[in-house]
Amino acid sequence: MGTNFAELDPVIHSRVRLAVMILLLHAESADFTYLKKELEVSDGNLSTHLRKLEKVKYIKMQKRFENRKPKTTISLTEKGRNALDEYTTILDAYLLLASKAK
Amino acid sequence: MDQITNEQAIEVIKDMIERRKMKYNQTGFYHLLWGVLISLAIVAMYILMNTGWYHLIGYSWAFFGIGGAVVSAVYSKRICNKQGSSDFPDLGLSAIWISTTIAMFFVAFIFPFLHAYQWQVIYTMVCLLMGIANIATGILIKQKMSLINGILWWVGSVLFLIIRSEVVFMGLFILLLVVNNIIPSIYLNSLVRKQNGN
Secondary structure: OOOOOOOOOOOOEHHHHHHHHHHHEHHHHHHHHHHHHHHHHOOHHHHHHHHHHOOOOEEEEEEEEOOOOOEEEEEEOOHHHHHHHHHHHHHHHHHHHHHHHH | OOOOOOHHHHHHHOOOOOOOHHHHHHHHHHHHHHHHHHHHHHHHHHHHOOOHHHHHHHHHHHHHHHHHHHHHHHHHHHHHHHHEHHHHHHHHHHHHHHHHHHOOOHHHHHHHHOOOOOOOHHHHHHHHHHHHHHHHHHHHHHOOOHHHHHHHHHHHHHHHHHOOHHHHHHHHHHHHHHHHHHHHHHHHHHHHHHHHHO
């Protein structure tokens, strides 16, 4: 082929994690329940994906109590924003190459 | 494994962006609220002018303006809590409409209180401010209807400088409110109902 592409970030390259990152890109912050509703996933499934993103410091999770109920707020970090930016650039290049090959 | 193909990734991105767009169709409440409040302020102004209570006109504008700002702020906070997210465009919209309300408060209340302007000029300035807020909103959330509303407010502001008859003057303002606020609120509410599958 000759073209040497960087690999797409495997942490982002998943349906749920990519969707979480895109939703957070437009938001200052979002609640756990909001993400769960938008993505139509279970609590356990979403928690697993969020932990993966938190582990690499792409997101920041803050737990607090509101009206005596626990509330988890999630926001995108600067590192996460840069990683998503890089991911979309590489993805764009892949798709451009694929469309040329057709 | 939870890995996806590149094409699926693009679909996920498109889907999430579309969801954000749909959210902004829920602005119908603000169109309706401000349409009703400004209509009531106009009617109150007309009554006060024809009953000789000129000195209360500024207070009536202030009453409806501050009332609208409080209701908007409470509604916006409730929606934000209910939805569970606070978006950057949300913050931008709040900034635009709060600053417009403050500016309208000055135009419609402070200046006449100081006997600084004629009512025709006040109508024109209110239209210009409504135009600015609508156009900025339209650009921010990529909504054509708000852009068109903004342009109509500006067209109205030019007409107010030409028209001399008080009746035509008020009729035009009410027409602008119906076209720019009442009709969009009905349209946006029906769009939200359709999106929710009702």
